[in-house]
Structures are given as C-alpha cells and as structure tokens.
Amino acid sequence: MSNRFIDKLKGFASLTATESAALAALTATPRPYPAKHDLIREGDRPGPVFVVLDGWACRYKILPNGSRQVLAYLMPGDSCDLHIGLLAEMDHSIQTVTPAVVATIERADMDALMGRHPGIGKAMYVGQLIDEGTMRAWITSMGRRASIERVAHLMCELYLRARNIGLTLEPRLALPLSQSMLADSLGMTPVHLNRVMKELRGSGAMTLQRGSLIIEDPARLIRIAGFDENYLHRRLRTGVR
Amino acid sequence: MSNRFIDKLKGFASLTATESAALAALTATPRPYPAKHDLIREGDRPGPVFVVLDGWACRYKILPNGSRQVLAYLMPGDSCDLHIGLLAEMDHSIQTVTPAVVATIERADMDALMGRHPGIGKAMYVGQLIDEGTMRAWITSMGRRASIERVAHLMCELYLRARNIGLTLEPRLALPLSQSMLADSLGMTPVHLNRVMKELRGSGAMTLQRGSLIIEDPARLIRIAGFDENYLHRRLRTGVR
DNA sequence: CGCTGGATTGACTCGGATCAAGTCGAGTGG
DNA sequence: CCACTCGACTTGATCCGAGTCAATCCAGCG
Secondary structure, three states: OOOHHHHHHHOOOOOOHHHHHHHHHHOOOOEEEOOOOEEEOOOOOOOOEEEEEEOOEEEEEEOOOOOEEEEEEEOOOOEOOOOHHHEOOOOOEEEEOOOEEEEEEOHHHHHHHHHHOHHHHHHHHHHHHHHHHHHHHHHHHHHHOOHHHHHHHHHHHHHHHHHHOOOOOOOEEEOOOOHHHHHHHHOOOHHHHHHHHHHHHHOOOEEEEOOEEEEOOHHHHHHHHOOOHHHHOOOEOOOOO | OOOHHHHHHHOOOOOOHHHHHHHHHHOOOOEEEOOOOEEEOOOOOOOOEEEEEEOOEEEEEEOOOOOEEEEEEEOOOOEOOOOHHHEOOOOOEEEEOOOEEEEEEOHHHHHHHHHHOHHHHHHHHHHHHHHHHHHHHHHHHHHHOOHHHHHHHHHHHHHHHHHHOOOOOOOEEEOOOOHHHHHHHHOOOHHHHHHHHHHHHHOOOEEEEOOEEEEOOHHHHHHHHOOOHHHHOOOEOOOOO
16 A cells, blocks of 8 residues: 655655654545546635645646646645645645545644654655745746747656656656646647647657657757756755754 | 844744844844845755845746746845755755845754744745745746736736835835846846836836836736736735644 | 547737847946 | 946847637547
C-alpha cells in the first residue's frame, strides 16, 4: 500500500518511521472524485489541506471574460498550500483533471503534526518552495518564451516531475491533458497549440497523441525549451538541519 | 523609528510587544545598498532571509537568450521566502531597484523566533500566501490578458500594495520603475509598453511620467484591468487561532 | 450507426515585435 | 552658461506570430 504523498516527502527530508506512520494515519481515509470535479472554488473559504494521492488535478482561474488560465498541475503526491487555512477566501480554484483520490487533513491536525515532527514540516516547506519555483518558471515562460519554446518547456517539466515521483521510467508518459487544457496553461489558443504540437512532432523532438507523451529526442526538446531543471530543486541542501 | 517589516506583519496578525521587540532586534542593523545591486543571484547558495526595510527590489530571471523576466516586486516591508535556506541553490535572482535598506536574518534566528512566537510565524505565512497569490495573478495576466489590460492590472496591484503599507494616501504613487523594467515584468517590449501607456493616458484612466503614477479614474482603470483585489487578501480570516 | 467531444487544417486578420529615427531631461565639463 | 553626452522615452513603418472563424476529421460510445 504505497502512499505517494509520503513517498514524495521522503525525497525532500528523511522521515522517521513514526513520522511516516503519522502521515499515513492522517491520509488513511481518502475520497475518490470524478474527473473535472472542483475540490474548492475561487471565493470559497478554505478548509482542510488537500493531498492528491492518485490522479491529476490543477489550479486555475476564470477571468471576467470567461477565459481560463491553468496555474499549476498537481500530480500524485502533491498537495495544496499547507497554510491555506489562514486566508479568508481562495484566490483560485482547484479541480481534478482525471478521476482522483484525494485526502484531506484538517488544519489542527496538520499543525499538531508539524509541531511534533519537524522533519515533516521541512519536507512540506521544500515541496512548497518547488511549487513557487515552478510558478516563477511559468511566469518566465509566458513572458519571454515563444510558443514552441513554451510548449517544449511545459513538456519537459511535466515529464521530469512525473519521473521524479516514479510515475514513469521510460521516455514516455501518460498525459491526461487535452489540447485545450494545455492551451489554457500556456496562454495560447487550442488551434495554435495544435500547430505547435505538429511542429514539435515534425522536428522529431516529441509526440503527444492519444494521451501519451513520447520524448523522442530529449536533448533536442531541452534545447528547444531552453530548459534548466534547477527550479525543480532535485538536489537539496545537504548538511543543514 | 518605524520598521516597515513589523508594520506590515502587524497587518496580518496581532503581535505582542515582545514579538515586535524580537523582530526589531533582528532587523536592527540593516545595510544600505545602491540601486541595481544583486542581493543574490540565480545559482547562488541561499543564505539568510532578506527583508527590505526601505526602497524597492525585484525578483528576476535571465533567459539563455539574454532576455529578462521580472517575477515580482518587493516593496518596503517585503521579504524573500523564509524557508529559502532549505534549498541548495536559488532559482532566480533578487536585485534592488532603487537604493535600498535591507536587513538579513539568519536562518537559525528565524527558526528560533518562529518557534518561540507563533504570531510571527502566522504573519509571515500570510505574507507568503499573498506573494503566491500575486504570482498566480501574474501568470493569469500574462496568459489571458491583452497588453493594455496587463499594464492596467499591474498598476492596480502596485498602487494598492503601496497604499496597503501606507506608502501613499492620495491617488498617486512614486513608481521608481523604468518602462523597460515594466516591459520585462509584463512580457512585452519597451516600445509597445510605451504605446500602451499612451493609450491609458489618452483614455483618462492613468498617467505615468517622471516616476510618478497618477490614477486619474480608478473605476475606469479597474474596469480595463478586470482587476479583483481578492488575491491580495486584505480581509483575512477572523476567529482562527 | 449516428453522436459527440477532441484534434486537425485552411484562410484571413490583427496585436505586438522589430527596426530605425528622433526627442527630451539631467548631468558634466569647458 | 552652453555644448556634449547618455539614458530613457516617443514615434513611425513594416513584418510576422498567433488569434479568429469555419470546416472537416476521427475515435470512442450509447
């Protein structure tokens, strides 16, 4: 019975058996949700912390004119902000992308947990720093990368994140994201995204079809994207308590 | 002798006299820096937490092709991420925009402080949630707003943030940002930014000249921007410990 | 077997980038 | 006090990447 949340945190800080057990206890009774189900909406009062144990979710905002911007993807093991409960209302929504299994941790439990087990706190903070780095990378992509670079960059990110948590070993990944959702992530239209995909396919860098991302030429994809994985912070600081 | 850092945190959580004094002690010996001075660069190993007590700073990234993306502005009272020390290297740089007065707090001191004074921790976390909300707003702007909307949105944000911390009371603000810096914040060229500014001026919504932002018609500017200030989280959760 | 929601392609338009001159204001030195 | 310089701001002309609109195409499915 693996718990992807715990597995992910273990990659950020060593957890004692007690700490793992405490986390397991708090995420022992997750709930399944269908695809495209809002876990929480912009304007809602935040409740417990969400932890995605299986499936994909995304953060997004809807603009006054009705268009959507996807802000981040949550993969198995990812969670929403752990201090979310301090705010009066959400500034964005979180929705499942695929059918997903999601645990919730009450704020009081979370606080108690982190007070008692500093290792868990540390691991959660590292996760949060990575999420922030990812947002900065998205801002950078949107602002200063051409569309083909942007697409390539997102594919690099999603593939590496998936590999980091053991979702795949081969140069291929099951990507449950429609072209219109990808377009809403990258600030472009579905039509243009489709053409860019065609170009990437033609260049021999990668292929995305039928929900399957295949990295054909990693070096080329990385070069197109101008991708530097440092923002995913795989190498963490060593020797610091 | 006001301390903008403490003033800002007091807006997020009530601080006891002891807590204020502890914060004052840790930020008692700030250093002045000239404008355009890198406090820390992408790739550097993070050190202490930076706290901007006076002046403006920004976070930014430089892309392989040499172009720059500004990621956020730090105004007086703002600080960098308080867990920054957990990472092996910075994923972006932080630079002063104007001459600035900056204090640094060592990680050990910060940890001790937050362990002893939960109110400080809470206030810092609220500040961080606002920073994250701001990044999400930037992603949304870059992805789904036209350039004039984007510019108007940033001006709304900067003006409101400045007013929230008491930098101004009137509908005017000293904005020490060059057009090329604004362009690098908004993912556009300086030339185009200039034209957009002209259009905003012509529409009677706002004027920016000689480092001075004047909001001529707040309602119109907000309408152009499609601005919703909820992401700045001024109304915080009440009745929660 | 027709329906439906993605994916794909074509034709046309337009917002913003690019390239290239200026202009303006604050220093600076003669 | 004025010529010179330098950085930042403006403006015009042109081009191209990406949006828009409108047909298909296709696979999965009731």
